[in-house]
Amino acid sequence: xxxxxxxxxxxxxxxxxxxxxxxxxxxxxxxxxxxxxxxxxxxxxxxxxxxxxxxxxxxxxxxxxxxxxxxxxxxxxxxxxxxxxxxxxxxxxxxxxxxxxxxxxxxxxxxxxxxxxxxxxxxxxxxxxxxxxxxxxxxxxxxxxxxxxxxxxxxxxxxxxxxxxxxxxxxxxxxxxxxxxxxxxxxxxxxxxxxxxxxxxxxxxxxxxxxxxxxxxxxxxxxxxxxxxxxxxxxxxxxxxxxxxxxxxxxxxxxxxxxxxxxxxxxxxxxxxxxxxxxxxxxxxxxxxxxxxxxxxxxxxxxxxxxxxxxxxxxxxxxxxxxxxxxxxxxxxxxxxxxxxxxxxxxxxxxxxxxxxxxxxxxxxxxxxxxxxxxxxxxxxxxxxxxxxxxxxxxxxxxxxxxxxxxxxxxxxxxxxxxxxxxxxxxxxxxxxxxxxxxxxxxxxxxxxxxxxxxxxxxxxxxxxxxxxxxxxxxxxxxxxxxxxxxxxxxxxxxxxxxxxxxxxxxxxxxxxxxxxxxxxxxxxxxxxxxxxxxxxxxxxxxxxxxxxxxxxxxxxxxxxxxxxxxxxxxxxxxxxxxxxxxxxxxxxxxxxxxxxxxxxxxxxxxxxxxxxxxxxxxxxxxxxxxxxxxxxxxxxxxxxxxxxxxxxxxxxxxxxxxxxxxxxxxxxxxxx
Numbered sequence: 001x002x003x004x005x006x007x008x009x010x011x012x013x014x015x016x017x018x019x020x021x022x023x024x025x026x027x028x029x030x031x032x033x034x035x036x037x038x039x040x041x042x043x044x045x046x047x048x049x050x051x052x053x054x055x056x057x058x059x060x061x062x063x064x065x066x067x068x069x070x071x072x073x074x075x076x077x078x079x080x081x082x083x084x085x086x087x088x089x090x091x092x093x094x095x096x097x098x099x100x101x102x103x104x105x106x107x108x109x110x111x112x113x114x115x116x117x118x119x120x121x122x123x124x125x126x127x128x129x130x131x132x133x134x135x136x137x138x139x140x141x142x143x144x145x146x147x148x149x150x151x152x153x154x155x156x157x158x159x160x161x162x163x164x165x166x167x168x169x170x171x172x173x174x175x176x177x178x179x180x181x182x183x184x185x186x187x188x189x190x191x192x193x194x195x196x197x198x199x200x201x202x203x204x205x206x207x208x209x210x211x212x213x214x215x216x217x218x219x220x221x222x223x224x225x226x227x228x229x230x231x232x233x234x235x236x237x238x239x240x241x242x243x244x245x246x247x248x249x250x251x252x253x254x255x256x257x258x259x260x261x262x263x264x265x266x267x268x269x270x271x272x273x274x275x276x277x278x279x280x281x282x283x284x285x286x287x288x289x290x291x292x293x294x295x296x297x298x299x300x301x302x303x304x305x306x307x308x309x310x311x312x313x314x315x316x317x318x319x320x321x322x323x324x325x326x327x328x329x330x331x332x333x334x335x336x337x338x339x340x341x342x343x344x345x346x347x348x349x350x351x352x353x354x355x356x357x358x359x360x361x362x363x364x365x366x367x368x369x370x371x372x373x374x375x376x377x378x379x380x381x382x383x384x385x386x387x388x389x390x391x392x393x394x395x396x397x398x399x400x401x402x403x404x405x406x407x408x409x410x411x412x413x414x415x416x417x418x419x420x421x422x423x424x425x426x427x428x429x430x431x432x433x434x435x436x437x438x439x440x441x442x443x444x445x446x447x448x449x450x451x452x453x454x455x456x457x458x459x460x461x462x463x464x465x466x467x468x469x470x471x472x473x474x475x476x477x478x479x480x481x482x483x484x485x486x487x488x489x490x491x492x493x494x495x496x497x498x499x500x501x502x503x504x505x506x507x508x509x510x511x512x513x514x515x516x517x518x519x520x521x522x523x524x525x526x527x528x529x530x531x532x533x534x535x536x537x538x539x540x541x542x543x544x545x546x547x548x549x550x551x552x553x554x555x556x557x558x559x560x561x562x563x564x565x566x567x568x569x570x571x572x573x574x575x576x577x578x579x580x581x582x583x584x585x586x587x588x589x590x591x592x593x594x595x596x597x598x599x600x601x602x603x604x605x606x607x608x609x610x611x612x613x614x615x616x617x618x619x620x621x622x623x624x625x626x627x628x629x630x631x632x633x634x635x636x637x638x639x640x641x642x643x644x645x646x647x648x649x650x651x652x653x654x655x656x657x658x659x660x661x662x663x664x665x666x667x668x669x670x671x672x673x
Contacts, residue, residue: 010063025073025235025254032247034237035096038219039085040068041076046576051087051219060089064221065548065560065577072172072234073108078220081560081580082113082120082230082587084550091135093125093217093238094209094558096131101182101243103134103151103207108257110172112231113586117141119148119227122175123335124218128155129212130224136177137222138166138229149186151179156208158530162186170584172232172257179244181205187242188562192252194245204287204670230587232260263579264629266328268294268317268611268622271627276302278624281314281398282611283600285340285347292319293347293368294326294611296628297349311334312354316368321610324632332371335362339410339600341401343434350401356393356415358385359430364438369402377441382430389417395425397470398600400530404475407431408438409485409505411471414449415626425469426451427485431505436666445509450499456512461492468497472531474569478592482569483508487519492553493547496525498569522572523547523564526555528598531569537640539565543599543610549591558595558622561612563639576639577629585615595622608633 006193029037037054049058064084071077080086097103105123113119120138127133133150141163152163166173176189182205187197215223221237222228234257243251272279278300285293297314304311316330338351349362353374359382360374374380385394393415402409413425436443457466468485475481481501489495496516500509512518524544531542542565545558559581566572581594594616601610613626633639 009235014582023052023254024248025251028250028254029235029237031572032239032243032251033241034239036093037235038078038236039074039076040072040078040234040236041074047576051360054406058089059092060087060219064550064562065580066220067577067580069232069582070157071258071477072110072232073255073257077108077110077232077234077260079232079580079582080229081548082228082590084221085549086226087219087227089125089219090216091126091213091216091484093576094127094213097125097133097207097238097240098209100207100240100481102178102180102240104176104237104239104240104241104243105134105136106173106176106235106237106243106248106251107136108172108234108255108619109156110230110232110257110260111138111169111508112582112584114138114145114167114169114485116586119222120229121218121220121222121227122229122233123219123238124221124223125408126213126215127152127207127225129213130215130225131155132159132349133207133209134179135222136175137227147175147177147190148190149177149179149188149394151181151186151202153181153202153204153206154208158201160186160200162188162196162198162200164188164190166190171258174252174255174257176243176248176251179207181207183242189245189248192249194248206272206367218561228587258448260582262615264612264614264631265583266319266326266630268323268628269296269315269328274298274300274444275303276300278626279339279475279614279628280598280625281351282446282598282599282613282628283340283349283398284602284611285342286602286604286608286609287347287367288345290322292323292609293340293342293629294319294340294628295340295349296611296613297338300624302411305384309333312357314338314349314351315372316364318368319630322604323632326630329368330371332362334371334373334381335360337396337398338403341403343403343408343438348438350410351461352385352394352396353381356385356389356395359383359394359412361438364512372670374439374643378439380439382441382444383446393417395469398598399470400472400474400532400600402473402475402481403434403505404481405479407505408434409473409481409501411473411485413469416451424452424467427455427468427471427483427499427510429473429501429505429508431484445505447501447506450508450510450642452510453512457489461489461495463489463492465490471530472529472542473500474533476533476569477538479503481505483490484522484569485530489526491553491555493526494523496522516568516570520570520572522566523562523574527558530600532601532603534603534637537637539563539567539640540569542572543550543578543608544572545595549587554591556622558597558615559589559590561596561599563608563633563636565640567672574581575592578633579612581616588633591622593619593622595619595625597622597625604632606635606637 220229471485523546561579598613
């Protein structure tokens with residue numbers, strides 16, 4: 001995004017005060033004098049933040065997890081997820097349209113979903129009470145989709161509609177809809193051309209608003225909040241007059257709509273081509289010279305067909321350019337659900353040798369090319385598991401590696417197999433002195449094992465299989481060690497559990513009634529997450545699959561990834577939506593088929609980098625991931641800078657909420673040199 005803004009700024013510097021044969025899209029819109037114009041460029045888009053109007057600082061705001069993404073006209077556009085996303089316009093628009101001879105609504109749209117039933121609203125305003133004034137929606141009629149424009153001139157007027165065929169998915173379209181009250185017609189333009197003109201009988205030659213409304217105006221959702229648009233919108237403008245065909249064509253020809261940016265920087269591994277084999281347990285390490293090492297394992301019915309000695313294996317890849325490109329290096333056998341970490345230039349994989357198996361560790365001293373194997377207690381076999389389902393049955397997911405006070409910590413679980421608690425896990429933590437031989441089991445310590453007590457489950461959760469698993473180790477500002485456990489509270493969502501670990505790593509405690517522990521409300525707490533402490537801003541951070549589904553019946557949702565923070569590990573708040581699935585699917589299908597999950601992340605200078613177990617574009621389900629993707633959140637601390645609801649000005653290059661000479665120097669360092 002900074003690159004794109006920099007180009008725009010440079011062009012403005014080069015051409016300021018000069019004439020040009022071409023006329024910019026921005027100049028044309030301003031010339032034609034809309035009453036409101038939303039460009040969806042560069043500002044914050046967290047719920048409640050201002051949706052900036054280019055004309056008059058109109059009081060509108062983002063809601064329902066709307067995102068501003070790269071693409072569209074002049075750099076940015078709005079992504080609306082089809083779930084709750086929209087722009088809340090309030091009720092002030094009525095006064096700006098009152099007594100108009102016509103209303104024109106203009107937008108660029110790139111649909112990700114077309115309705116099989118219901119509607120996909122683009123724009124809606126109320127004339128009085130809950131009565132529609134003018135609406136632009138996409139509907140399905142008899143199996144064919146079409147643009148529908150509805151309008152009335154007065155409260156007593158009958159609602160007049162006009163239609164135009166529309167079946168475009170995944171392509172930008174320029175749409176202009178005119179309700180001409182003075183001349184009794186509705187005109188729809190698509191991509192610069194008039195596609196329909198419908199004569200209608202309006203009750204008045206002017207748009208006459210009523211005394212008050214009971215519903216507010218909206219972009220990308222209807223005023224009753226029952227129907228939602230899914231896709232991209234840009235350059236939404238509203239005029240209190242009729243644009244003519246020449247103006248419409250000029251607008252269309254002046255704009256170049258860019259495709260939305262890819263959701264990830266790169267794929268750390270080639271997409272899965274094995275039948276019924278999926279990618280799991282992503283992990284990431286950064287070496288002192290900046291080299292990145294990523295890993296993943298495999299799961300699915302197809303794995304059972306592999307040779308037993310190679311079934312539980314972990315793949316390794318390497319990047320030397322900050323994650324932009326990757327080379328697949330090795331496959332390490334007999335290690336699974338493993339987490340990477342670096343120490344003294346060596347790389348380690350800490351996991352199990354198989355599901356419900358032994359805890360093992362492997363080491364590489366050549367940047368991931370070759371690896372040791374855990375044959376015995378001197379070569380990485382740390383804690384032996386039982387045979388078949390005989391205890392102990394060590395299990396895990398890719399979990400946070402914590403280094404603190406010269407020790408390394410990681411959580412595991414011992415799975416319990418019996419009729420009373422099937423699916424239960426005993427939480428535990430292993431640790432070792434970082435200066436010891438980490439392949440020697442005698443240097444490792446295991447805490448006591450804490451089995452979850454089903455009686456501790458709040459009955460109001462209605463949890464069908466309550467248990468904790470896949471915990472994340474962290475430390476607070478007082479040096480207290482904590483295990484933050486993912487908690488399966490299904491169908492209730494966004495719960496986690498806090499367990500306290502002694503300083504020597506031997507005593508793990510759970511107290512459901514402790515004021516500083518027990519259960520916590522944590523967005524995304526029902527899914528695997530990694531927590532880390534940022535000492536610069538004094539906050540614990542996590543990337544989570546928070547539940548945003550409006551229906552309340554999709555607790556499995558993983559198609560959204562968010563950054564959350566906490567000062568004390570107990571009270572968490574949503575900071576920013578980082579990823580939302582943008583597949584050409586309905587919201588319901590997106591929840592079922594897309595996921596950004598089991599994210600492992602690290603600090604990388606001013607950035608956060610992470611790898612995701614990603615199900616996208618062809619995955620069999622949200623769970624059956626077909627990619628390991630690499631992502632970067634540039635200058636992540638800007639998300640915590642308090643610029644008020646307005647967010648950042650496009651020229652605020654150093655994200656300090658002030659546009660001054662420091663921004664020019666920042667621009668100069670990136671571009672003019």
